[in-house]
Amino acid sequence: MKILCIGRNYADHISELNNERLSEPVVFMKPDTAILKDNEPFYHPDFSKDIHYEVEIILKINKIGKNIEAKFAHKYYEEIGIGIDFTARDLQSKLKEKGLPWEKAKAFNGSAPISGFVPKSQFSDLKKLNFHLEVNGNTVQQGNTEMMLWNFDEIIAEVSKYFTLKTGDLIFTGTPAGVGKVVVGDKLTAFVEGVEMLSFEVK
Numbered sequence: 001m002k003i004l005c006i007g008r009n010y011a012d013h014i015s016e017l018n019n020e021r022l023s024e025p026v027v028f029m030k031p032d033t034a035i036l037k038d039n040e041p042f043y044h045p046d047f048s049k050d051i052h053y054e055v056e057i058i059l060k061i062n063k064i065g066k067n068i069e070a071k072f073a074h075k076y077y078e079e080i081g082i083g084i085d086f087t088a089r090d091l092q093s094k095l096k097e098k099g100l101p102w103e104k105a106k107a108f109n110g111s112a113p114i115s116g117f118v119p120k121s122q123f124s125d126l127k128k129l130n131f132h133l134e135v136n137g138n139t140v141q142q143g144n145t146e147m148m149l150w151n152f153d154e155i156i157a158e159v160s161k162y163f164t165l166k167t168g169d170l171i172f173t174g175t176p177a178g179v180g181k182v183v184v185g186d187k188l189t190a191f192v193e194g195v196e197m198l199s200f201e202v203k
């Protein structure tokens, strides 16, 4: 399976990083070795002094498809979850400066903690889904999918032009403002519509 990630999908996060707003979404990937499940702890790597959390809604692809039209995209995911797109911001800044690929900063071991998945049918409106992240009990990021520049269906249409989607693939759909650094001992807890779905420690 593969993990596709969308960058710069929330206007408020684009401005906090002084990024340019692009006419197409930024797409990058993580390998399956990035995944942490069942609330496993995240072990802070030594190669970075500035690992940031980015809380994101995740789509789980449920059938194979390519060149999917946005109007049919809803048929390609039945379940959603929430996860953290851990980012070594110090490495990413260096790589960006040199115009180099982001993998070392985005795709390292444990960089994708994910929740369990729940049927999308349990939410009344996926275009107005509230989610938030708490660090040590304090809310640090709060998002609503209506703030996305590209919605779930548009994301699937875009990425499936380049990558055949297969059952079990995951798509991280971008983070709202409020990203920040984690330190050893932090406890991260992520919620969808106020319901806790993911909780783990940084070790």
Ligand code: ZN
Pocket: 005, 006, 007, 054, 056, 085, 172, 174, 175
């Ligand atoms: Zn992200």
